[in-house]
Amino acid sequence: MLRIWGRANSSNVMKVLWLCEELAIPFERVDAGGAFGRTKDPDYLAMNPNALVPTIEDDGFVLWESNAILRYLARTRAPGSAILPSDPKAAADCERWMDWQLASLNAPMTTVFFTYVRIPEPERDWPATAKARDAAERLWSMVDARLQRHDFVCGASLTLADIAFGPYIHRWFALPIERKPMPALEAWYGRLKARPGYAKHVAVAMS
Structure with missing residues (x-):
């Protein structure tokens, strides 16, 4: 299952959560960032050296930067969809x-x-x-x-x-x-x- 690291009140995490709802993508969200900390822990920095959210893990693939995540999820979960046009x-x-x-x-x-x-x-x-x-x-x-x-x-x-x-x-x-x-x-x-x-x-x- 897709794992999303990031606090729900982050604008960049919101983008990813909303897209998951639009495309009916199952996900697990792990609180990180802000009051939750975690982003400067060694294991998180190994995934995302920026110490920011969101970061996703998808079957061993790790990706950060919210708009890159949007593109990745659209291409892998809904190829050809109008949400990211193929033209x-x-x-x-x-x-x-x-x-x-x-x-x-x-x-x-x-x-x-x-x-x-x-x-x-x-x-x-x-x-x-x-x-x-x-x-x-x-x-x-x-x-x-x-x-x-x-x-x-x-x-x-x-x-x-x-x-x-x-x-x-x-x-x-x-x-x-x-x-x-x-x-x-x-x-x-x-x-x-x-x-x-x-x-x-x-x-x-x-x-």
């Missing part, structure tokens, strides 16, 4: 947005999230948070423009791009921040919340 151009489009999530969206969204959820109030850097919020809003505007033409990021059906964005869009709408109206983005968030795996693993209380 090279459609696949490149999907993977481009996955890479953009890591390269562009991750940093400002992490700053805003940590400010409101993880960092004690006396230690919060409000100017940095305001700058990150503005950056995130500009980036979400790009996604909103895309969603004005499609129900999901890459077309008519859910793909790994939506799954990569999933934890971050929940935080965007759940955090106590100002947001300019983005009707297409909000409608897409509603469609995600209607999916059982997303409701179970992603659209949850932030911690």
Whole structure:
């Protein structure tokens, strides 16, 4: 059985758990990271020298990096599925947005999230948070423009791009921040919340 190492409140672990629900992949999750520790233990570092989560073990194969895990599970559990299109151009489009999530969206969204959820109030850097919020809003505007033409990021059906964005869009709408109206983005968030795996693993209380 697939083993997933990582705490359930990690955005990167949420992605993997949600995909497993979408594809009906049986799995065992082992708490690691944050308050659970374990990630700096020698046996964990032997699997993942970054000391981060998630890490998966699949019949002796070990893999880390959440978006790489998404691709691996889609290819091994649902080859040819629309969740990772087989057409090279459609696949490149999907993977481009996955890479953009890591390269562009991750940093400002992490700053805003940590400010409101993880960092004690006396230690919060409000100017940095305001700058990150503005950056995130500009980036979400790009996604909103895309969603004005499609129900999901890459077309008519859910793909790994939506799954990569999933934890971050929940935080965007759940955090106590100002947001300019983005009707297409909000409608897409509603469609995600209607999916059982997303409701179970992603659209949850932030911690």
